[in-house]
Amino acid sequence: MAHELYTRTNQKLFYAGLSLESWRAAQEGRAVNSLALIQAEREAALFHLYGALLGLCHEIAGYYRLPESNAARAEQLLDKALLDAAPSPELAELIELVQQPETWLAQLLKAYDELFQPPQAAKKVKVDPRTPLIEAISLDQEEPPLARETLEVWRQELKGLAKRFRESLSEW
DSSP states (O other): OTTSHHHHHHHHHHHHHHHHHHHHHHHHSOOTTHHHHHHHHHHHHHHHHHHHHHHHHHHHHHHTTOTTTTOSSHHHHSOHHHHHHSOOHHHHHHHHHHHSTTSHHHHHHHHHHHTTSOOOOOOOOOOOTTOTTSOOOOSOOOOOOOOHHHHHHHHHHHHHHHHHHHHHHOOO
16 A cells, blocks of 8 residues: 555645644744744745645556656656647646646746746846936845745645546546
């Protein structure tokens, strides 16, 4: 039983929940390093949510015996060419979610990819030296970091998908 594909998905969803709970505790605490703890738990939650998505993709690929069933990245399985070669309603739904940038799944993948980007300095507006009394402001505000509630919604969405997909993938 421990080697069933669904166990990894469940484990990653559980770990994401633990990270989100630790994040909540760090927000409520008054520790000197609370900002660092919050960032660490944000990244851990994203890491585990991505792992849960990959686990779910492995479940689907394993059920349909796809040759890419051991893919190391979810994006390898969330590929339109793979779907065309081996159609499945579960992969089709995931791919449709990924292709629409406003969906929770596309945002999750984007946030996960951003974990691996180097930090970038904020853009500064050039100020004309002849007008020292006028202050230039930038309308390009830095995006606020992801909220804990957002990641919890993503976790619940992924959990719901896993439950629904497992019902259709189970053999009677």
